[in-house]
Amino acid sequence: MLQLAPLIDIPFDRRHCCWFCGEPSDQQWSYLKETYTPHPSLTVPCCKECLKLAKQHKLTSIWDCKMAVKDELMRIYEKHLAIGVNWTKQELEESEFEDKVFGGFKKSGWMMYEIARDRVNYSGWPLSLNGVVIDDYGYDASFSFDGVNYRSVSQAIAFYAKQFTLDKRFLEDVIAIVGKDRFGFAIRIAQINIAAVPELKKQVLNELREEHQD
Ligand SMILES: [Zn+2]
Structure with missing residues (x-):
């Protein structure tokens, strides 16, 4: 494995x-x-x-x-x-x-x-390494955005993806890179790329990842 x-x-x-x-x-x-x-x-x-x-x-x-x-x-x-x-x-x-x-x-x-x-x-068990x-x-x-409290960040993603008919998977991938503190930014990225083909989305993710590297 x-x-x-x-x-x-x-x-x-x-x-x-x-x-x-x-x-x-x-x-x-x-x-x-x-x-x-x-x-x-x-x-x-x-x-x-x-x-x-x-x-x-x-x-x-x-x-x-x-x-x-x-x-x-x-x-x-x-x-x-x-x-x-x-x-x-x-x-x-x-x-x-x-x-x-x-x-x-x-x-x-x-x-x-x-x-x-x-x-x-x-509930799994507490994480530890060595x-x-x-x-x-x-x-x-729990996660709050725009004054609304959500049970989880994934619930907020599901809600926004549905409201704006966004690509949920893409929005999740963007948030995984930029962090949930920049939820609004992630939604804008998803909106801008709403009609983008998969290759372009992949490219956007790669660029974001480069920008967000340490
Ligand atoms: Zn399982």
Whole structure:
């Protein structure tokens, strides 16, 4: 496995766990530091699904990235999570679903709900490299811009991308480079390049990265 940054310390009882969701991990993902990233480059163990999601939502820190992975898991497993909202375990067991039609749902429905719930709720473990704790400075996921408070920076990105029909992925990539403190600037970049072809967007990102290097 290609490891581009040091692997975080992994507690013995979590040695097979995805750092994002707690599912069995068979992958690793390296978060490479940009100028504004408040922590060193590092590698975390993860499952295949979280690896894919994390790559798409790097944002400005591993903690923001984790929030975005959770948001995506909630979106992907919305139907599974709804089972727990609409039913209690007992109701589901006692329901009069015809066994032939809904039997499978009765048996697996609650389990699917529990798995999705536990993945979304999983809090990982504090990050450290070679025994040195990486301070998250009491990381607070909430983010405010233009007088509005958002649950997370990824929620704010999703909102703006929808309002202005912007390329969400591109906006995220810009924010990963310039930092969430320059959210307004990132939105302008996304607006200016709204009709740009992928190659041009890539070029814009490269130029931004050059400008923002130490
Ligand atoms: Zn995972």
